[in-house]
Amino acid sequence: MRSKLLALPLFCLTLHAEVKVLKNFTLIDGNGGAPAANAAMIVNNGRIEWIGPVAQLKTPAGAEVVDLSGKYVMPGIIDLHTHLGATVDLTQSADNLTEKNVENDLKTYASYGVTSVLSMGTDKDFVIGMRNKQRNGRPGETRIFTAGHGFIYTGGYGGLAGVNTGVSTKAEVDGQVAQLAAQKVDIVKLWLDDHLGEQKKMPYDIAKAIIDDAHKNKLPAAAHIFYLADAKQLVNGGVNGLAHSVRDKPIDQELIDSMKKHGTWQMAATLSREASMFVYAQTPPFAADPFFMRGVSANVATTLKSANHQKTMAADPHFAHYREFLDTAEKNLKKLADAGVKFGMGTDSGPPGRFPGYFEHWEMELMVEAGLTPSQVIQAATKNAAEFLKAKDLGALEKLKWADLIVLGKNPLDDIKNTRTIEAVYIAGNRVK
Numbered sequence: 001m002r003s004k005l006l007a008l009p010l011f012c013l014t015l016h017a018e019v020k021v022l023k024n025f026t027l028i029d030g031n032g033g034a035p036a037a038n039a040a041m042i043v044n045n046g047r048i049e050w051i052g053p054v055a056q057l058k059t060p061a062g063a064e065v066v067d068l069s070g071k072y073v074m075p076g077i078i079d080l081h082t083h084l085g086a087t088v089d090l091t092q093s094a095d096n097l098t099e100k101n102v103e104n105d106l107k108t109y110a111s112y113g114v115t116s117v118l119s120m121g122t123d124k125d126f127v128i129g130m131r132n133k134q135r136n137g138r139p140g141e142t143r144i145f146t147a148g149h150g151f152i153y154t155g156g157y158g159g160l161a162g163v164n165t166g167v168s169t170k171a172e173v174d175g176q177v178a179q180l181a182a183q184k185v186d187i188v189k190l191w192l193d194d195h196l197g198e199q200k201k202m203p204y205d206i207a208k209a210i211i212d213d214a215h216k217n218k219l220p221a222a223a224h225i226f227y228l229a230d231a232k233q234l235v236n237g238g239v240n241g242l243a244h245s246v247r248d249k250p251i252d253q254e255l256i257d258s259m260k261k262h263g264t265w266q267m268a269a270t271l272s273r274e275a276s277m278f279v280y281a282q283t284p285p286f287a288a289d290p291f292f293m294r295g296v297s298a299n300v301a302t303t304l305k306s307a308n309h310q311k312t313m314a315a316d317p318h319f320a321h322y323r324e325f326l327d328t329a330e331k332n333l334k335k336l337a338d339a340g341v342k343f344g345m346g347t348d349s350g351p352p353g354r355f356p357g358y359f360e361h362w363e364m365e366l367m368v369e370a371g372l373t374p375s376q377v378i379q380a381a382t383k384n385a386a387e388f389l390k391a392k393d394l395g396a397l398e399k400l401k402w403a404d405l406i407v408l409g410k411n412p413l414d415d416i417k418n419t420r421t422i423e424a425v426y427i428a429g430n431r432v433k
Contacts, residue, residue: 019044020403020429023054025068028413030075030382030396032375035413039073043403046138046428051399071423072411074378075397076115076404077360078385081243081268081346084119084127084144086160089299090352094162097124105356108295109142110432112357113406113425116143116385116394118346120222120243121150121189122160128183138428143404145389147222148180150189151210153202158191158224170209177210181217186389188214189243191224192234196318204230208237222267228255235259241267241388243346245329247274256339265388268346269333271366272359274326280304280353281314286362291420295357330370337372344388345381364416374416403429 020043027039029051040054042063050057059065085102086092109117119127123146131144151173152158154166167173180188190210194201207223211234214221220240225231228246235242235258242264246255258264279285283305286292293301303309313319337343345367349359360381367377386395393401409421425432 019049019060019063021057021059021063021065022068022073023057023065025071025073025407026411027051027397028072028074028378029398030379031398032379032383035072035411041073041397041403043426043429046403046430047393048397048399048401048403051397068407070409072408072418073397074406074408074412074419075382075395076406076425076427077113077345077381077419078116078118078389078391078395079109079114079268079346079349079360079381080118080241080344080385080388081120081270081348082109082117082356083122083160083348083350084117084146085350086122086163087350087352089297090303092160092352094124094160097122097160097163099126099130102127102130103141105350106142106144108356109360110425110427112295112360113419113422114142114357114360115404115406115425115427116145116389116391118145118186118389119147119350120187120224120348121147121158121191122163122350123148124163125183128185140430141427143394143427145186145391147187147189148183148185149176150191151176151202151206152191153200153206156191156200156202157193157195157198167206167210170206173206173209173213177213177217177219181219185219187241188219188221189224190221192230193224193226196226204233204237207234211238228252231255232258235262235264238262239264241265243268243270244273244348245269245271245332247325247329247332250328251332251335256336256341259336259341260339263342266333266336266341266343267388268344268348269329269367269370270346270348270363271326271329271333271370272363273348273354274322274329275362275366276353276359277316277322277325278313278319281310281319283310286358291361292355292358295355326366330366333367334371337376342384342388343380344385345377361417361420364419368416374413377416378412378419402427 023040040057042050086097154168222241407424410418412418
């Protein structure tokens with residue numbers, strides 16, 4: 001079964017009886033508790049109608065019955081930091097950001113068990129239309145959550161050229177936030193960074209105006225940050241989520257206390273993003289992994305093995321520091337988790353070299369490498385992420401929630417890499433092939 005899935009990166013849905021019964025599996029429900037052996041689930045019209053021990057199962061007449069003996073079932077993965085549709089192979093541009101390319105990304109994410117993504121601020125308006133179409137019916141692909149177009153400082157760091165135009169005064173903020181609110185975006189995104197001193201950074205008063213306007217419009221606000229000092233300012237200013245780890249230095253108790261006081265989430269640590277900054281200076285260890293290869297083109301596979309490409313990556317003037325940034329990000333995530341700060345899972349996947357689908361599994365591996373348990377990581381990528389999104393019918397395998405789930409051949413609580421033993425993915429109760 002697994003080999004067939006790996007050989008078929010194309011996406012479709014298998015539609016059978018509206019009532020399905022999955023049985024004889026070990027349940028990992030996303031809530032962080034112990035797995036439940038010999039479990040069963042009844043799915044009706046895409047939602048979980050009943051879930052419990054197989055001994056108590058009453059199979060409805062006419063239901064499609066799927067025997068999952070020896071398998072493990074966990075909720076679908078939710079990524080809180082992605083960028084949809086703008087990259088083809090290793091080239092990112094606003095021209096690439098088409099409905100077809102967004103659909104291709106959604107298909108790829110779905111095939112890797114990533115059943116919901118939050119696209120963080122580089123979307124054209126049509127992406128919001130795609131999201132609305134999903135929510136007006138029963139989704140048949142990875143679910144879209146979106147920040148629409150995020151806020152950069154005019155001429156400064158962040159965004160996608162041709163999509164994010166920038167603001168230079170507080171007066172420009174009101175109208176743009178109001179437009180996003182009218183589109184009912186899921187979150188407001190801003191970039192506060194100077195790209196290691198190379199670009200202009202958004203002034204804090206503009207960032208604060210964006211946060212305040214988002215809250216006036218009953219929207220959460222999230223920020224791209226790099227520096228500890230910026231994280232402190234934004235958390236004190238009411239930002240709801242940090243979209244990256246602090247990477248310039250170890251976090252301190254002041255930041256931890258402030259995040260707990262304000263209820264600020266480390267919504268995404270984006271450890272795989274940090275690793276991607278140096279891993280391509282040689283042939284990456286996953287270049288021969290079929291689980292990775294099935295999600296990329298032959299052109300990408302060839303380029304990643306190219307000496308010229310590797311030389312270009314290693315020539316980055318900041319290359320010597322990228323491993324250090326990853327190490328700092330990992331330690332800061334562990335410190336926040338130990339202190340009880342809420343955290344989710346996010347990758348910053350979508351831009352060149354940050355591959356949809358594979359990066360979520362690599363991110364979870366790196367989170368364990370940072371010192372978290374597989375159970376903590378799975379909860380971050382399912383229940384916690386849904387909580388951050390206020391998506392009450394996602395994130396855990398419970399009665400009345402959508403049946404977004406992954407069937408695995410091995411137990412991910414034993415080894416987080418076992419999230420890669422995907423044998424089936426279901427979105428809204430329908431199996432993804």
